[in-house]
Amino acid sequence: MIHFVGAGPGAVDLITVRGQRLIRESDVIIYAGSLVNPDLLLEAKPTCSIYNSASMTLEEVIAVMVQAEQENKQTVRLHTGDPSLYGAIREQMDCLNQRHIAYEVVPGVSSFCGAAAALQAEYTLPDVSQTVIITRMAGRTPVPQREEISLLAQHQSTMVIFLSAGMLPQLTERLLAGGYLPDTPAAIVYKATWEDEKILRCTVQNLAQTAKQHHITKTALILVGRFLDGDYSRSLLYHPTFTHEFREGKALPQ
Ligand code: SAH
Numbered sequence: 001m002i003h004f005v006g007a008g009p010g011a012v013d014l015i016t017v018r019g020q021r022l023i024r025e026s027d028v029i030i031y032a033g034s035l036v037n038p039d040l041l042l043e044a045k046p047t048c049s050i051y052n053s054a055s056m057t058l059e060e061v062i063a064v065m066v067q068a069e070q071e072n073k074q075t076v077r078l079h080t081g082d083p084s085l086y087g088a089i090r091e092q093m094d095c096l097n098q099r100h101i102a103y104e105v106v107p108g109v110s111s112f113c114g115a116a117a118a119l120q121a122e123y124t125l126p127d128v129s130q131t132v133i134i135t136r137m138a139g140r141t142p143v144p145q146r147e148e149i150s151l152l153a154q155h156q157s158t159m160v161i162f163l164s165a166g167m168l169p170q171l172t173e174r175l176l177a178g179g180y181l182p183d184t185p186a187a188i189v190y191k192a193t194w195e196d197e198k199i200l201r202c203t204v205q206n207l208a209q210t211a212k213q214h215h216i217t218k219t220a221l222i223l224v225g226r227f228l229d230g231d232y233s234r235s236l237l238y239h240p241t242f243t244h245e246f247r248e249g250k251a252l253p254q
Contacts, residue, residue, distance in 0.1 A: 002096060004066050004089050006082045006108015006201040007036045010194035014109050015039035015040060022106065027073035030061055035080035035219065037194070053077075058088075062095045071100050085134065086162055105208040113162045115221045116201050121156045121187075125232035127227055131157035137164040137171055153178025165190075165220040168208035175224060180204050185228035190220040201228065225234045 002114045008014035015023075023029065023043045031041065033052035053061055063075070068075045079087045083105055096103050112134060116123055123132045133152050136143060136200055141163075152159065153175050163190070164171055176182060182205035190198040202210040204224060211217070236242045243249035 002069075002077060002081045002101060002103040003106055004077045004079060004087075004092070004103060005106045007031070007040055007078050007080055008108075008109040009081055009111040009192050010035075010037050010197075011114075012037055012039045014114070014193055016106060019106050019108065022074075022076050024080070025074060025136070026076040027071075028064065028068040029078060030056075030064055030075065031078035032080050036078050037209070058091055058095070061092065061106075062099075065092075065096065065101065066099060069099075079108070079124065080111070081114075082108045085110055085112075086136070111192050111221055112162075113156065115223060116190035117193045118189050118197060119187055119201075119223065119228070121223075121227060122240040123126030123160070123225075123227055124237055125227050127229050127233040128230070129156070129158040131155065133157050133159045134162065135159065137167045137174070139167065149174035150178035153180055156180070156225070158227050159223070161222040161224065164222060165211060166217050168211050168222070170205050171222065172204055175204050180224065184224060185226060187198045187223040187228055188214075188216060188220050189223065190214070190216045196204065218247070 005019040005022055020043060023040060026044065026171055027046060028049045029041065029044055030051045033054035035178050039085065044050060045169065067161055077092065080090065082087045093103060100156065124130050133155065135147060135152055136151065137149060149171065161171065181202065184204040185205050186202050186207055188200040188207065188211055198214060200210050200214060207222065241249045241252060
């Protein structure tokens with residue numbers, strides 16, 4: 001059995017209980033070395049074979065999994081954050097389907113959740129935005145034209161931009177083209193939940209300058225939107241006058 005496990009955003013105690021148990025039990029671990037905290041591997045059995053997928057191809061990863069299956073071993077494929085976001089797990093699962101090898105997916109805390117926690121922010125504020133757009137700039141991996149940043153920016157929703165810290169002048173240009181004002185609040189969160197985490201608040205206009213000042217070129221998320229700063233409405237759910245399934249609303253005293 002292969003277990004695709006979300007390692008969480010960085011801090012070793014932000015993996016799920018299930019993920020940690022699987023690391024402790026597994027015979028083979030293939031981890032995404034560029035972003036998974038290696039301290040998570042300290043929990044592995046001394047006999048566990050550990051592979052860093054940073055230098056491996058898909059074919060090599062699958063070959064390790066196939067070999068482990070033939071030897072009746074348990075394998076953990078450890079992905080950073082949650083495996084469903086930019087994790088390239090679908091292609092691995094399809095290869096396993098072809099070979100009739102069983103697998104499961106164990107979710108993880110994505111870095112975009114780690115970044116919100118670091119910022120002490122709420123992405124979905126009433127009257128500000130009720131939508132989170134998770135996207136990236138096109139780099140060597142293309143992005144469909146219909147998802148170009150300026151098109152998404154037109155929604156003025158909360159935006160979480162992965163994999164783009166090295167393209168900030170272009171990102172700002174695309175955000176402005178999509179209608180964001182230059183002084184729209186933005187933030188760069190570098191290595192959210194790691195010990196060397198950095199939280200930089202800035203604006204759409206000075207994203208590149210802010211990153212440059214702090215020597216940030218990768219392992220960062222870019223957050224954009226008025227959720228970072230400014231007014232909002234309080235939630236109806238917890239408002240004294242609001243009635244719902246579990247609570248009867250009351251008129252406020254005059
Ligand atoms: N599956 C992962 C994302 C992998 S793509 C997740 O759910 O978080 C890799 C990109 O994720 C990085 O380029 C960076 O933009 C972002 N990232 C991953 N870990 C991060 C962290 N701890 N802090 C900030 N950004 C992070």
